[in-house]
Structure formats: C-alpha cells, structure tokens
Amino acid sequence: MMKTLYIKSPVEEAITKKLRTGDQVFISGVVYVGRDAAHKKIIDALDHGKSLPFELKGQTIYYMGPAPAKPGQPIGAAGPTTGGRMDAYSPRLLAEGLKVMIGKGTRSPAVKDAIKKYRGVYMAATGGAGALISKSVKKSEIAAYPELGTEAILRLEVEDFSAIVINDIYGGDLYQEEQAKYRNAIR
Amino acid sequence: MKIRNIRAQKITKTVARLCQEANYFLPNDVHRALKQAHKTEESPLGRQTLDRILANAQLATEEKMAMCQDCGIAVVYLEIGQDTHITGGNLYEAINEGVRQGYEQGYLRKSMVRQPYSARVNTQDNTPAVIHTDIIPGDKLKITVMPKGGGSENMSRLFMLTPGQGRSGIIEVVLRTVNEAGSNPCPPVIVGVGIGGTAEMAMALAKKATLRPLGSVNSNPENVRLEKELTKRVNALGIGPEGLGGQTTALAVHIELFPTHIASLPIAVSLQCHAARQKEAIL
Numbered sequence: 001m002m003k004t005l006y007i008k009s010p011v012e013e014a015i016t017k018k019l020r021t022g023d024q025v026f027i028s029g030v031v032y033v034g035r036d037a038a039h040k041k042i043i044d045a046l047d048h049g050k051s052l053p054f055e056l057k058g059q060t061i062y063y064m065g066p067a068p069a070k071p072g073q074p075i076g077a078a079g080p081t082t083g084g085r086m087d088a089y090s091p092r093l094l095a096e097g098l099k100v101m102i103g104k105g106t107r108s109p110a111v112k113d114a115i116k117k118y119r120g121v122y123m124a125a126t127g128g129a130g131a132l133i134s135k136s137v138k139k140s141e142i143a144a145y146p147e148l149g150t151e152a153i154l155r156l157e158v159e160d161f162s163a164i165v166i167n168d169i170y171g172g173d174l175y176q177e178e179q180a181k182y183r184n185a186i187r
Numbered sequence: 188m189k190i191r192n193i194r195a196q197k198i199t200k201t202v203a204r205l206c207q208e209a210n211y212f213l214p215n216d217v218h219r220a221l222k223q224a225h226k227t228e229e230s231p232l233g234r235q236t237l238d239r240i241l242a243n244a245q246l247a248t249e250e251k252m253a254m255c256q257d258c259g260i261a262v263v264y265l266e267i268g269q270d271t272h273i274t275g276g277n278l279y280e281a282i283n284e285g286v287r288q289g290y291e292q293g294y295l296r297k298s299m300v301r302q303p304y305s306a307r308v309n310t311q312d313n314t315p316a317v318i319h320t321d322i323i324p325g326d327k328l329k330i331t332v333m334p335k336g337g338g339s340e341n342m343s344r345l346f347m348l349t350p351g352q353g354r355s356g357i358i359e360v361v362l363r364t365v366n367e368a369g370s371n372p373c374p375p376v377i378v379g380v381g382i383g384g385t386a387e388m389a390m391a392l393a394k395k396a397t398l399r400p401l402g403s404v405n406s407n408p409e410n411v412r413l414e415k416e417l418t419k420r421v422n423a424l425g426i427g428p429e430g431l432g433g434q435t436t437a438l439a440v441h442i443e444l445f446p447t448h449i450a451s452l453p454i455a456v457s458l459q460c461h462a463a464r465q466k467e468a469i470l
Contacts, residue, residue, distance in 0.1 A: 067296040077256035127373040129243035130256040178432025183425030
C-alpha cells in the first residue's frame with residue numbers, strides 16, 4: 001500500500017525501514033546537491049583520506065545542476081538528473097553513511113544491493129519539472145567545490161520537496177513493478 | 188534576381204530571443220499532446236506525472252523561467268535562402284553570440300564543456316552551438332533553435348543494419364532503443380527515426396524528425412503506416428511518463444528517409460524529452 005510521508009533531512013537511522021517502493025515523500029530540511037564531477041571529487045577525497053565537504057551520515061544527496069537564479073529567487077529550475085551516472089560512486093557513499101539519494105531513472109544492481117545492505121533509499125523527483133521543483137527550494141548556497149560551477153556541491157534548504165520512493169531496503173523497484181503492469185497493454 | 192541583405196546583428200538578436208523563448212514556452216503541439224495523453228493514460232502514477240509536467244510548463248510560461256534546468260546544447264537549424272547575403276559579420280559567430288547573450292540574459296544553464304574526454308571545463312556561455320545548415324531556394328533565412336538536453340541525447344543510437352533486415356529489423360531496433368532508454372530520456376518522448384543515407388545522415392535525419400509538429404502527417408504513406416505501428420508498439424512497452432509505468436511512453440514516432448547505398452540500411456534513433464523545446468523565426 002502506497003503511503004504519503006513527511007520526513008526531515010538529514011534523516012534518522014530508522015526512517016528507511018518505513019519507506020517502501022511507491023511511497024510519496026515530502027522532504028523538508030537540508031539536502032546536498034551533487035552530480036558527476038562532485039561525486040568524483042568526494043570519492044577522491046575518501047581515497048586520499050582528505051576531509052569531506054560535509055558529514056555524509058544521515059544525509060540526502062540530490063542529483064541536480066540548477067539553472068541560474070533570477071534576482072530575488074533562491075534558485076533557477078532545479079529538476080533531477082539521471083541517477084545511473086552516479087552508480088559507480090553510490091555504494092561507497094552509502095557505506096560511509098549516506099541515506100537518501102534523489103534523482104531520476106534506474107539504478108544498477110550494485111546500487112540496489114548497497115541500498116539493502118546499508119539501509120538507504122533511492123527516490124525520484126519528476127524529471128523535466130525543474131521550474132515546479134524550484135518552488136520547494138527555500139535557500140541555496142555553495143557548500144564545496146565552487147570551481148565546478150553549475151556542478152558545485154550546494155546546500156539546499158527545502159520545504160515539502162516531492163519525491164517518490166523507487167528503491168527501498170526490501171529490494172523493491174518501482175520502475176520494474178509499475179512498468180510490468182502496463183507492458184503489452186496496447187490501447 | 189535580387190540579393191537580399193540580412194545583418195549579422197539581427198541574426199544575433201533573433202537567436203538570443205529564440206534561446207530564451209524555447210526554454211520558457213513549451214510548444215502548443217506538445218502541450219496538446221500531453222493533455223491528450225493525460226485523458227487516456229490509465230496508470231495513476233503516469234497521470235500524476237503528466238499533471239506535474241503540465242503544471243511545470245504553465246509555471247515556466249507564467250514566470251518566464253527555464254522549464255528544465257538542463258537548458259541543453261543549443262542545436263541551431265538554418266535554412267538559408269540562396270538569394271540572401273549576410274552582412275556585417277560572420278554567420279556562425281553571429282549565431283554563437285546570440286547563444287551567448289540568450290543564455291546569459293535568460294538565466295539559462297550553461298552546460299557546454301571543452302575537451303570532452305579530459306578537463307571538461309565549462310565554456311561559461313553555452314557556446315559553441317551545434318549548427319546545421321541547409322541552402323534552399325529563396326531570399327529568407329529560417330532559424331530554428333532546439334535546446335537539447337543531455338539525458339535524452341545520451342540515449343541516441345545508430346544501427347547499420349543489413350538490407351535484408353528491412354522493416355522488421357527497423358522495428359526491432361527502435362523498440363530496443365526506447366526500452367533500454369527506459370526512464371532516462373524523460374518520457375513521454377518524441378521518437379525520431381532516420382532511415383537511409385550514410386551513418387551521419389541517418390543521425391541528422393533522426394534528430395530533425397523530432398522537430399516535425401506533433402499531429403502532422405508524414406508525406407510518405409508507407410512511413411505513415413510504420414509510424415503508426417511503431418507508436419503503438421513503443422507505447423506497449425509499459426515505460427510510461429518518467430518511467431513510472433503507463434501507456435504513454437511516446438507522444439509520437441516520426442520517420443525521415445533518404446535513399447541509401449545498395450549495401451546499407453542505416454537507421455538512427457533520436458529521443459526528445461517531454462520538454463520538447465524548439466522555437467523558430469524567419470528573417
């Protein structure tokens with residue numbers, strides 16, 4: 001049964017037990033933004049024992065690279081980018097305590113296994129709905145790697161950020177489950 | 188015959204405006220097709236996703252803001268009348284200057300990086316544009332700006348089939364491409380299929396096919412039948428809006444043909460996301 005949940009980020013350790021594939025989630029609190037180049041830098045920092053731009057434990061990473069903010073706005077269009085490009089990095093981050101990943105599109109079997117093992121969760125925001133999603137962002141600042149420009153790590157404060165649980169700790173996969181229902185359903 | 192002068196500055200100004208309008212305003216035909224899909228879609232998650240896509244388009248229009256943060260590579264199609272003469276500057280420089288101004292003034296994301304396989308340093312102004320040029324009869328210049336997002340562009344495919352694989356081979360690779368792309372290209376997509384020519388010609392045709400207005404009829408009756416069959420079968424894949432399941436995976440399949448070599452059957456597939464942005468002007 002799909003439910004609607006309102007959660008705070010960073011998340012509590014136990015929260016991922018409650019989240020099931022298909023649940024509608026509204027997130028409020030702090031969310032970090034990072035995509036390909038930022039992930040590469042975080043992994044590099046971990047490999048070389050350097051300090052991380054933020055404490056990973058309990059955190060949420062949103063795969064996104066925003067459009068520039070107009071004057072008076074916290075951010076421009078801010079929709080998700082493809083999660084699969086972060087597959088190579090995610091298991092390591094989950095092992096380090098990352099809890100929530102938000103993007104769009106399917107994840108690799110290795111990421112799904114890591115979600116189960118380290119009790120994380122992968123959610124999708126609506127791809128291509130960047131203008132709409134920007135309205136749930138209340139504040140945005142550069143947290144690390146400003147040299148990456150639109151790929152820098154941002155610290156967002158969000159309010160009722162809408163996402164749907166795709167992969168949960170029980171091995172559920174919303175894409176597979178929902179697509180199977182409509183496969184060969186020619187109208 | 189008279190030569191008509193067109194000033195490079197006018198081209199720059201026009202391209203700057205087109206970059207912004209394309210990113211703010213979803214074309215009417217795409218809007219209509221999404222609304223129609225919402226009426227027929229049976230998947231609750233699919234309908235909910237279409238609701239959000241339509242609400243997003245409306246908000247972007249009202250606030251004149253980018254509908255998607257990926258404001259794309261600026262793909263620019265030129266149809267240059269052979270009786271025109273560009274004055275006061277270099278044509279391609281004029282276009283790139285337009286992209287530069289349009290993306291900066293329009294609060295659009297600059298996504299171009301130099302040296303693709305190593306440094307990947309952002310060019311900071313979304314140039315260079317990818318420019319396609321056709322010379323046509325007449326004394327007009329038609330400019331079409333198509334901001335193309337990376338998520339959908341990454342799902343493009345080219346297949347060099349053997350002539351024997353024919354129609355069924357084409358159906359197979361189109362279905363394979365859309366199926367493997369899944370939720371990545373932000374469905375519901377417009378599927379552009381380029382068949383024939385050479386490898387690069389097929390790819391160019393495929394992308395150009397996604398520009399054809401939704402609801403327009405292919406001029407070739409055999410293509411009409413193949414488009415119909417492909418649309419039905421793509422939508423039977425179950426992928427649905429944003430891959431969350433449903434019957435709306437493609438808003439349309441568009442085919443463009445070119446004659447080809449006796450040994451060849453090139454087929455290219457280009458997917459355009461539901462934020463199917465394009466804007467044109469005729470000078």
